[in-house]
Amino acid sequence: MTGPTRSLPGAWISGIGLLGPGLRDWPGAAAILAGEALWVPADTVLSAPEQLPAAERRRSVRVVKLALTVGLEAVTAAGADASALATVFSSSGGDGHNCHLICEALASDDRQVSPTRFHNSVHNAAAGYWGIATGATAPAAVLCAFDGSFAAGLLEALVQVSVERVPSLLIAYDADYPEPLRAARPVPDAFGTALLLTPEPGATHFGRIRAGLTTAAADALADPALDTLRRAIPAARSLPLLAAIARGEAGRIVLDYLDHARVAVDFSA
Amino acid sequence: MNPLLISRYTATSCLGRGIGPMRDALAAGRSGLKHCDFDGVALETWIGEVAGADDEALPEHLRGFDCRNNRLAQIGFEQDGFAEAVRDAIRRYGPDRIGVFLGTSTAGILETELAYQRRDRASGALPAGFNYAGSHNPFSVAAFVQAAFGLGGPANVVSSACSSSAKVFASARRMIEAGLIDAAIVGGVDSLCLTTLYGFASLELTSKQACRPFDLGRDGISIGEAAAFALLERVSEPLADDAILLLGVGESSDAYHMSSPHPEGLGARRAMEAALTAAGLEPGDIDYINLHGTATPSNDSAESKAVRALFGAATACSSTKGATGHTLGAAGGVEAVIAALALRDGFLPGSPNTCDPEPDMNYLLASRPARVRRVLSNSFGFGGTNCSLVIGRAQ
Numbered sequence: 001m002t003g004p005t006r007s008l009p010g011a012w013i014s015g016i017g018l019l020g021p022g023l024r025d026w027p028g029a030a031a032i033l034a035g036e037a038l039w040v041p042a043d044t045v046l047s048a049p050e051q052l053p054a055a056e057r058r059r060s061v062r063v064v065k066l067a068l069t070v071g072l073e074a075v076t077a078a079g080a081d082a083s084a085l086a087t088v089f090s091s092s093g094g095d096g097h098n099c100h101l102i103c104e105a106l107a108s109d110d111r112q113v114s115p116t117r118f119h120n121s122v123h124n125a126a127a128g129y130w131g132i133a134t135g136a137t138a139p140a141a142v143l144c145a146f147d148g149s150f151a152a153g154l155l156e157a158l159v160q161v162s163v164e165r166v167p168s169l170l171i172a173y174d175a176d177y178p179e180p181l182r183a184a185r186p187v188p189d190a191f192g193t194a195l196l197l198t199p200e201p202g203a204t205h206f207g208r209i210r211a212g213l214t215t216a217a218a219d220a221l222a223d224p225a226l227d228t229l230r231r232a233i234p235a236a237r238s239l240p241l242l243a244a245i246a247r248g249e250a251g252r253i254v255l256d257y258l259d260h261a262r263v264a265v266d267f268s269a
Numbered sequence: 270m271n272p273l274l275i276s277r278y279t280a281t282s283c284l285g286r287g288i289g290p291m292r293d294a295l296a297a298g299r300s301g302l303k304h305c306d307f308d309g310v311a312l313e314t315w316i317g318e319v320a321g322a323d324d325e326a327l328p329e330h331l332r333g334f335d336c337r338n339n340r341l342a343q344i345g346f347e348q349d350g351f352a353e354a355v356r357d358a359i360r361r362y363g364p365d366r367i368g369v370f371l372g373t374s375t376a377g378i379l380e381t382e383l384a385y386q387r388r389d390r391a392s393g394a395l396p397a398g399f400n401y402a403g404s405h406n407p408f409s410v411a412a413f414v415q416a417a418f419g420l421g422g423p424a425n426v427v428s429s430a431c432s433s434s435a436k437v438f439a440s441a442r443r444m445i446e447a448g449l450i451d452a453a454i455v456g457g458v459d460s461l462c463l464t465t466l467y468g469f470a471s472l473e474l475t476s477k478q479a480c481r482p483f484d485l486g487r488d489g490i491s492i493g494e495a496a497a498f499a500l501l502e503r504v505s506e507p508l509a510d511d512a513i514l515l516l517g518v519g520e521s522s523d524a525y526h527m528s529s530p531h532p533e534g535l536g537a538r539r540a541m542e543a544a545l546t547a548a549g550l551e552p553g554d555i556d557y558i559n560l561h562g563t564a565t566p567s568n569d570s571a572e573s574k575a576v577r578a579l580f581g582a583a584t585a586c587s588s589t590k591g592a593t594g595h596t597l598g599a600a601g602g603v604e605a606v607i608a609a610l611a612l613r614d615g616f617l618p619g620s621p622n623t624c625d626p627e628p629d630m631n632y633l634l635a636s637r638p639a640r641v642r643r644v645l646s647n648s649f650g651f652g653g654t655n656c657s658l659v660i661g662r663a664q
Contacts, residue, residue, distance in 0.1 A: 107385035118468030123428030128652025131524035139520035
């Protein structure tokens with residue numbers, strides 16, 4: 001991405017949600033990312049939101065709890081109506097524990113898979129539960145771009161806002177795999193973030209972003225411990241952008257995307 | 270929406286490699302389904318398998334992507350001059366101006382299933398050489414296609430179960446409209462694996478015989494595999510009369526249940542309405558509906574209600590899953606190609622295996638020649654994810 005960026009897809013950030021290791025919500029994470037509070041690493045605490053009916057709450061797996069929690073935080077903070085929002089769900093993988101249990105069952109003699117495990121295995125499980133919890137009948141995009149899944153989701157949501165002129169709720173999330181898959185895909189814990197992107201600024205907003213592709217290297221975080229988190233969980237590749245937002249610091253942020261390309265985000269507070 | 274040119278398209282399924290065998294099978298009313306003999310699977314069900322998929326060798330520099338799903342992808346994009354058309358588009362637009370948006374539901378999960386059968390007895394570890402990124406991860410198929418063509422533009426996989434490779438048309442359309450790219454490879458690749466065969470069986474959604482979409486006696490799906498690709502570009506004049514255009518895309522969510530559709534088909538109806546609105550068309554402008562028609566009792570019931578509510582009983586329609594099987598994440602792409610064939614060659618596909626169709630619909634049992642100008646293609650998935658495409662001829 002070189003030269004003028006006026007023609008690139010852009011949007012206002014009208015709500016943010018976040019949940020991760022030692023990061024309980026966006027206000028808490030913002031204080032840490034702004035350097036006003038210390039990060040104390042601790043396992044991510046996941047719970048199924050009350051908006052889900054009892055049966056779905058019982059059946060929901062880790063990625064579902066994660067995605068719904070951050071999505072609802074962003075929507076609630078913005079005072080938006082979740083039932084009216086188009087969504088973009090982006091994740092590097094489905095639920096690792098659920099996947100492990102299915103693969104274990106399929107390697108056993110009887111190969112029986114539970115129906116609930118099977119429906120929880122689809123990559124769009126979180127999107128399906130989100131619809132049930134919120135009543136949202138607008139389109140839901142469900143994406144994957146391996147370690148670049150956050151940036152892929154961000155591009156999709158920005159393009160949706162720019163082309164369709166509708167708000168779009170981006171929910172990017174990844175959770176851990178158990179062994180033996182963890183050895184091949186070492187995602188250690190759960191991290192999710194949600195951005196409510198709107199064509200016009202909301203009553204309260206966090207600034208405006210535009211994005212395009214670049215070949216520049218991805219930005220790292222100044223704090224080495226937080227940068228380890230950024231590299232460990234794909235959805236945490238969002239942290240350099242979130243840090244700029246937390247500090248109200250305008251400028252260009254480069255995020256991990258694909259092997260041959262990164263996403264450059266121009267942020268103005 | 271601004272129409273887009275579908276400048277090249279191809280599909281490989283149990284009907285054969287490329288559009289020639291597919292067209293011939295559809296015209297003759299032939300099914301490619303067979304009794305399940307996949308990898309020692311002990312299920313009383315039928316499948317649509319691509320013959321020889323595992324014999325396909327990937328080039329040396331792409332070995333990291335080796336798995337049945339990517340072998341199938343390579344077989345797919347080598348048919349019908351598709352790879353040449355991509356290389357030509359690269360010459361015209363540059364490799365960074367072409368996006369890759371592909372649908373899959375299970376990517377190369379079969380590799381993981383097989384690896385779990387070969388875990389170390391003592392440590393439980395997966396066998397050496399297991400490659401998560403190149404096979405298991407859903408993105409593996411888009412990464413493989415990007416690498417195979419040396420593309421540097423945006424790329425992602427859409428994995429929304431059985432609507433995946435219809436929804437890629439929506440993503441690509443927006444990316445082109447926003448000016449981020451000039452062309453896009455879209456489509457879907459999904460391959461047979463134990464997760465879907467045993468998973469759908471656990472939900473009692475697989476038939477013990479070849480599936481019978483929209484038959485009053487239907488009792489479940491037959492799982493298939495396929496690779497379908499289309500090249501999307503902006504429309505540039507002059508267009509040939511038989512040029513195939515993407516005229517409209519409509520998406521919706523059921524917000525109802527994880528594995529059952531809304532019983533009245535409200536989500537399906539909203540997706541079809543949105544596609545017609547995007548295309549600036551009325552229901553009467555559609556000559557043929559390629560139904561999602563999986564052949565489960567509840568899916569076809571919901572879809573029939575939605576179609577009757579919007580179109581009445583007159584519009585010709587059929588599901589082609591009796592021929593191809595339900596190719597899951599590839600179904601939207603496969604059926605977009607079937608729509609293109611119906612438009613190009615002037616025929617309405619029938620529905621092999623179906624004998625006693627749902628009443629009050631113009632459901633086609635046998636294929637027949639017809640002038641076809643516009644087709645609506647439906648793809649609906651688990652979790653209540655719906656997408657409809659309107660595809661038409663230039664003239």
